Amino acid sequence: KQEVTQIPAALSVPEGENLVLNCSFTDSAIYNLQWFRQDPGKGLTSLLLIQSSQREQTSGRLNASLDKSSGRSTLYIAASQPGDSATYLCAVISRRETSGSRLTFGEGTQLTVNP
Amino acid sequence: KAGVTQTPRYLIKTRGQQVTLSCSPISGHRSVSWYQQTPGQGLQFLFEYFSETQRNKGNFPGRFSGRQFSNSRSEMNVSTLELGDSALYLCASSGGLLAGTETQYFGPGTRLLVL
Numbered sequence: 001k002q003e004v005t006q007i008p009a010a011l012s013v014p015e016g017e018n019l020v021l022n023c024s025f026t027d028s029a030i031y032n033l034q035w036f037r038q039d040p041g042k043g044l045t046s047l048l049l050i051q052s053s054q055r056e057q058t059s060g061r062l063n064a065s066l067d068k069s070s071g072r073s074t075l076y077i078a079a080s081q082p083g084d085s086a087t088y089l090c091a092v093i094s095r096r097e098t099s100g101s102r103l104t105f106g107e108g109t110q111l112t113v114n115p
Numbered sequence: 116k117a118g119v120t121q122t123p124r125y126l127i128k129t130r131g132q133q134v135t136l137s138c139s140p141i142s143g144h145r146s147v148s149w150y151q152q153t154p155g156q157g158l159q160f161l162f163e164y165f166s167e168t169q170r171n172k173g174n175f176p177g178r179f180s181g182r183q184f185s186n187s188r189s190e191m192n193v194s195t196l197e198l199g200d201s202a203l204y205l206c207a208s209s210g211g212l213l214a215g216t217e218t219q220y221f222g223p224g225t226r227l228l229v230l
Contacts (some may be wrong), residue, residue, distance in 0.1 A: 031215030043119075043205055044221040051216060089158070093215045100170040100214045101146050103207075105158040 002027045002094040006106035013080055014114050021075040021109045023090035028068050031093040034103070035064050035075050037086045044089065048075070080113045087111070117142065119208050119222035127228045133194040136225045138206035140187050146170070146211030147189040148219065149181060152203040164189050165211045193227075201229045 003026045013019055023033070032051045036044040048057045048064040050073070056065040063076040073090055087110045091103040120139045128134050140147050148171075149161040160173040164183035183189045187208075193200055203224045209217040 034218065036221070041203075041226070043121075043223040044207075046218050046220060049218045091158075095215070100163045100165060101148055101207075101209050101211070101217065101219060102160050102163060102171045102173070103148070103150075103158075103219065104160070107157050 002030075002092060002096075002104045004090060004092060004104050004106035006088075006090060006109050008109060009107065010110040010112075012112040012114065015080060015082060017080050017113075018076070018078050019080055019111070021077070021088050021090075021111070023073040023075070023106055025071045025073075025092050025104075027094055027096060028071050029095040030068065031095055033064075033066055033073050033090060033092045035062075035073075036089045036091065038089060038108070039086050047088075077111075080111075082113050082115050085111055085113050119206060119220050121204075121206055121222040121225050123225060124223065125226045125228075127230065128196050129230050130196055130198060132196050133192065134196060134227060136191045136193075136204055136206075136227075138189045138191070138208075138222060140189070140206075140208030141220055144208040144210055144220075145187050146209045146214070146217075147183060147187065148207045148209075149189070149191050150205045150207065151175075152205060152224075153201075158205070161191065165214070170214075196229045198229050201227060203227075 035047040050066040061078040087108040148163040163171040207219040
């Protein structure tokens with residue numbers, strides 16, 4: 001059974017700092033990995049999708065990498081801003097557990113960026 | 116393009132009642148997935164529908180059911196509500212044809228409180 005772990009559970013940084021969020025998964029047989037952001041009490045906003053054949057994806061100040069063989073992904077946020085404060089979730093779609101679009105989520109990293 | 120919409124946004128029910136939640140996917144999307152989010156269990160997959168057929172099912176009791184209509188709108192029903200069903204219920208949509216490889220887009224969620 002696929003399990004996804006995110007470290008750290010919470011992170012507090014000063015504005016302007018570069019930071020890295022970590023995600024690991026136990027079964028490397030995945031279709032893709034997706035990073036989301038969730039603001040308190042709200043739905044999930046998709047940030048980046050990395051297909052299993054890709055190594056990284058970039059969008060603005062965000063860069064996500066994927067090392068499928070080691071079961072790891074990182075989300076790099078450059079020049080953090082208070083508006084980046086949210087919970088960041090990673091999720092994978094496992095080849096062995098689905099014929100569809102079932103996501104397995106980590107517990108998330110709660111990020112606080114202090115002005 | 117309008118995003119994923121969910122109705123109602125908030126709901127208060129008492130134990131033993133039943134509830135129906137609705138999700139309208141992004142126009143053109145044919146896959147709708149449902150997730151339950153609680154502080155203790157995180158995000159857990161309920162089921163996925165594609166072209167009116169259930170394509171995947173999570174490990175939830177039979178009290179949780181769903182369906183999808185020909186216009187891809189989906190409903191989720193929970194019968195005989197229990198206190199533990201209090202949660203944020205999220206739906207996600209994707210194209211569905213390239214299952215496992217597409218970005219999934221989430222709605223704002225329905226917050227259910229069972230008293």
